[in-house]
Amino acid sequence: MTPLEFLKEEFDNVRRALDETLRHDYGPEQSVDYYHECEARLTDIDAEISRIAATDAAKIYTYLSQLSYVATFVSLIERSRLGEFSWPFADELRRIAKTLLAEKDLKGDLLDPIIHVVSEGQGYRIYYEAQVPVASSRRRFLVVAFPRSLKHHVLLHTLFGHEVGHTALFTTIAGGILQGEVLAALVAASPLKDLALMNAWLNSTAAHQDVKNELAAYAAQNGRPFVFTKENRELWLIELICDLFGVLLFGPAFFAAHRAYLQPLHPSPYTIKTAQPTHPPFAIRHKMLVQIMRVTGWDVPITSAADGAFHIAETEMLRFLLDDTYDQWSRFFDDADLRRAVAGVQKIFAPHGSLGYAPINPAGLVKLIERLTRGLPPILADIDQDGTPQLTDVRISQTLYAGWVYWIGRQHLAGAVTLDFLTTNRLCDHALLQQRAINYTLIAGVT
Numbered sequence: 001m002t003p004l005e006f007l008k009e010e011f012d013n014v015r016r017a018l019d020e021t022l023r024h025d026y027g028p029e030q031s032v033d034y035y036h037e038c039e040a041r042l043t044d045i046d047a048e049i050s051r052i053a054a055t056d057a058a059k060i061y062t063y064l065s066q067l068s069y070v071a072t073f074v075s076l077i078e079r080s081r082l083g084e085f086s087w088p089f090a091d092e093l094r095r096i097a098k099t100l101l102a103e104k105d106l107k108g109d110l111l112d113p114i115i116h117v118v119s120e121g122q123g124y125r126i127y128y129e130a131q132v133p134v135a136s137s138r139r140r141f142l143v144v145a146f147p148r149s150l151k152h153h154v155l156l157h158t159l160f161g162h163e164v165g166h167t168a169l170f171t172t173i174a175g176g177i178l179q180g181e182v183l184a185a186l187v188a189a190s191p192l193k194d195l196a197l198m199n200a201w202l203n204s205t206a207a208h209q210d211v212k213n214e215l216a217a218y219a220a221q222n223g224r225p226f227v228f229t230k231e232n233r234e235l236w237l238i239e240l241i242c243d244l245f246g247v248l249l250f251g252p253a254f255f256a257a258h259r260a261y262l263q264p265l266h267p268s269p270y271t272i273k274t275a276q277p278t279h280p281p282f283a284i285r286h287k288m289l290v291q292i293m294r295v296t297g298w299d300v301p302i303t304s305a306a307d308g309a310f311h312i313a314e315t316e317m318l319r320f321l322l323d324d325t326y327d328q329w330s331r332f333f334d335d336a337d338l339r340r341a342v343a344g345v346q347k348i349f350a351p352h353g354s355l356g357y358a359p360i361n362p363a364g365l366v367k368l369i370e371r372l373t374r375g376l377p378p379i380l381a382d383i384d385q386d387g388t389p390q391l392t393d394v395r396i397s398q399t400l401y402a403g404w405v406y407w408i409g410r411q412h413l414a415g416a417v418t419l420d421f422l423t424t425n426r427l428c429d430h431a432l433l434q435q436r437a438i439n440y441t442l443i444a445g446v447t
Contacts (some may be wrong), residue, residue, distance in 0.1 A: 002054055003054075003057060003060045004049075004052060004054045004060055004332065005054075006064075007030050007049060007052070007060050007063060007064055007067070008049060010067050011042070011045065011046060011049060012041065013065060013071075013188050014067050014070055014071045014074060015042055017071065017074050018035065018038050018039065018042065018074050026337075028301070030318035033114050033139075033142075034037065034073075034114050034116050034247075035438070036081040036268060037114050037139055037141070038070055038073060038074055042070060042124050042169075043067075045063055045067060045070070048063055048211075049063060053126070053230050067074075070194055071268030071345075072143055072258060073116075073143075074446055081181070086146070086151065086152070086154050086157060086432065086437070087158045088429070088430050088432035088433045088436050089154050089160075089169070089396065089429070089432055090117040090146070092145060092396050092432070093115070093117070093144050093160055093164070093354075093434070094115045094117075096164060096207060096249070096355065097142055097144075097164065097167070098111055098112045098113065098115065098283070099352050099355060099368055100164065100168055100171070100174055100348070100352070100355070101128075101142065101170075101171050101174070101259060102166055103166065103171060103173075105442075111139050111140075111174065112139065113128075113139065113142040114139050114140070114141050114201030115142045115143075115144060116141065116142070116143050116144070116386050117143075117144045117145075117146065118143060118144070118145050118146070119145070119147075119148045119151060122145065122157075123147050123405070124145070124146070124147060124159045124160055124162075124163055125145040126142060126144050126145070126160065126162060126163040126164065126166065126167050127141075127142070127143040128140065128141075128142050128143075128144070128166070128167040128170055130287040133252065139399060142167060143162070143214070144163075151262065152422060152425050152426050152429060153420075153421075153422070153425045154400065154403075154425050154428050154432060155256070155257060155260075155403050155407065155424070155427045155428060156257045156260065156261055156427050157257070157423075158250040158253045158256075158257045158397070158400060159246070159254070159257050159258065159261060160246075160259075161245060161247070161249040161250045161254045162242045162243055162245065162246035162254075162340065163242070163246075164245065164246070164249065165178070165241060165242030165244075165246055165249075166238070166242050166245075168245065168348070169238065169241070169242075170444065173348070174348045177344055177345075177347055177348050178241055178245070178345070178348070181340070181341075181343075181344035182241055182244070182341045182345060182346070183237060183241065184340075185337045185338070185340035185341035185344060186237060186240060186241065186244075186333065186338045186341055186377050187237070188334075188340075189333075189337055190245060190330055190332040190333050190334075190337070191335055192233060192236060192237055192240075192332065194233075195228060195229075195230060195233055198228050198232075198233055199228050199248065201329075202215070202226075202228065202272070203215070204327040204329065206327070206328070207270075207329055208283075208327055208329060210270045210271050211270050211271060211272065214271050214272065215272060215274070215284060215328070218274045224337045226274045227280050228277070232277050232278075233277070235277075235278045236280045238277070238278075239279050239280055239283065239285070240252075240284075240288060240332075241279060241341075241377075243285055243288065243289060243346055244256070244288070244341055244345060246258070247289055247292055247293075247357075248292075248296075248342060248345045248346060248349070248356055248357060249349075249355070249356060249357060249397075250357055250396075250397045250400070251298065251315075251357030251358075251359070251397045251398075251401060252293065252298055252318070252357075252404070253323060253397055253400035253401045253404055254357075254397075254403055255289050255321050255400050256320075256321060256404040256408070257318070257366050257392055258284065258285070258286075258289060259320075259321065262282060262285075263282060263286075265282075266281070266282035269281060269283040269326060269330075270283050270327070270330065271284070275409065279332065283326035283327070283330035284330045284331075284332055286324065286326060286330075287324060287326055287330050287332070288333060288338070289321075290321070290322055290324045291331075291335060291338050292338060292342060293321065293322060294322075294335075295335055295339050295342060298359070299318060299322055300361065301314045301315050301318060302314065302359050302361075302362050303365060304362065305427075306427075307362065307366050309412050309413050309414060310365070310366045310369050310370070310405075310413070313366070313369065313405050313406065313408070313409025313412045313413055314369075314405045314409060314414040315409075316408055316409040316412060317330040317404055317405045317408040317409050319346050320408050343420070354395060357395075357397045358395070360394065360395075360398040360401070361403075364380055364392065364394065364398070365398075365401070365402055365405070367380055367404050368380065368394070368398075368399065368402035369402050369405055369413070372402065372406040372416075372424065372427060373406070373413050373415070373416035374405070374416075374417060374420070375417040375427070376427070377427050377428070377430040377431035377434055378394075378399055378402045378403065378406075378427065378428060378431045378436065379394065379399075379434050379435055380392035380394055381434075381438060389441075391438045391441060391442055392438070393435075393439055394431075394435055395400045396432060396435075397432050399428060399432060399435065400428060402428075403425070403427075403428040406419075406424060407419075407421060407424050
C-alpha cells in the first residue's frame with residue numbers, strides 16, 4: 001500500500017465512523033450542525049486528495065493530519081450520550097457560548113461556534129479551536145467536557161464560567177476587552193505588573209512559611225533560586241481573569257463551587273508549585289473572589305431579618321464564602337482596580353441583557369429555598385384562584401444560588417426534609433429542566 005493509498009483508506013474509515021454516529025441519540029437539535037461541519041471538512045479533504053500526486057509526501061502527511069483532527073472530533077460524539085451530563089445546564093452553556101463567542105467573517109456574516117458536549121473522566125474543561133484547519137469550513141468547534149463522576153452536581157457546574165472565560169480570550173470582541181481593559185486593571189498596581197515585581201513579591205519576607213520552604217527546597221535541589229518567567233506571569237493573569245469572568249457570569253454560586261471544588265485540592269493554599277507554576281495559589285484566587293463579592297455588593301444578603309430562618313441560612317452561606325483568613329501577602333489587587341476589571345467584564349455582558357449574574361428579588365429567593373425544604377425543585381410556578389398559571393423566569397445562577405443557600409444553611413431551616421448533597425443537586429437539576437419548559441411557555445405567551 002502506497003502512502004497515497006493509505007490516505008484514501010483512512011479517509012474512508014473516518015467517513016464511515018462519522019456515518020455510524022447517526023445511529024445514536026445525542027439530544028434534540030444538538031448533533032446536526034456538528035455532523036454537517038465534520039462532513040463539510042471531509043468533503044474539503046476529499047477534494048484535495050483527488051489532486052495529490054502519489055509522490056507528494058508532504059501533502060499526504062498534511063492531509064493525514066487533517067483527517068486525524070476530524071477523526072478526533074468524530075470520536076467525541078460517542079461520549080455525548082444523553083444522561084451522561086446535565087442536559088439543561090449544557091443547553092445554557094450553548095446559549096452563553098453562542099452569545100459570547102460568535103464572530104463575523106470578512107463579509108460581516110455571524111459565525112456561531114459549533115458546541116458539543118461530552119462526558120469524560122477528567123475535570124471541567126472546554127476545548128476551543130484557536131485556529132480552524134486549512135481544509136475545513138469556517139465555523140469553530142467548541143467541546144464542553146463534563147466530569148463523568150459529577151454529572152448530577154449542577155451546584156458545581158458553575159465552574160464552567162471559568163472555562164468560558166478561557167474560550168472568550170480567543171475571540172475578537174470579548175477577547176479584546178479581556179486582554180485590554182481587564183488585563184490593564186489587574187496589572188495596574190499588583191505584583192503582576194511586571195516580572196521584577198512578581199519575583200520581589202515571591203521573595204518578600206512577608207511570604208508564607210510554606211512558600212519559603214518550597215523555595216529553599218527548589219534551590220537545594222537545583223543549585224539556583226526559583227524565578228518566575230514571562231510565561232508564568234501570563235498564565236497567572238489568564239487564570240485570574242477567568243475566575244473574574246466566571247464569578248461575574250454565575251455570581252456567588254460560582255464562588256461557592258470554586259471554594260468547594262478547589263480548596264480540597266490545595267492542602268497548602270500558598271504554595272506556587274515550582275515544578276509547574278501555571279496557576280496562582282488558591283489563597284490569591286480566594287482573596288480576589290472575596291474582594292469581588294464586596295465591590296459588587298453581593299456580600300450583603302438578599303433577604304432581610306423579617307425572612308427569619310431563610311435570612312439566617314443565606315447569612316450562613318455568605319459567611320462561608322467570605323471567610324478569609326489568608327495572609328495579606330496573598331492580596332494582589334486594590335479595590336479600585338478590581339472595580340475597573342469588573343466593569344470591563346460587565347461591558348462584555350451588557351449588550352446581551354440577562355447574560356451576567358443579577359440577584360433575584362427577596363421573595364423569589366425565599367420561595368426557591370422553601371421549595372427545597374419540602375424536597376421540591378426550586379422554581380417559581382403557582383396557580384392563582386382562577387386556575388391561571390403564574391410563571392416566573394428564574395436564571396440558572398439564581399436557581400443555583402438558592403441551592404447553595406439551602407445546602408450551607410440547611411441546619412437553620414427547621415422542619416426541612418433531610419437532603420444529602422447529591423439529592424440537593426438533583427432537585428436543582430430538575431428545576432433547570434422545568435425552568436426551560438417555563439421559559440418556552442413565557443416566550444410563547446401561553447398561560
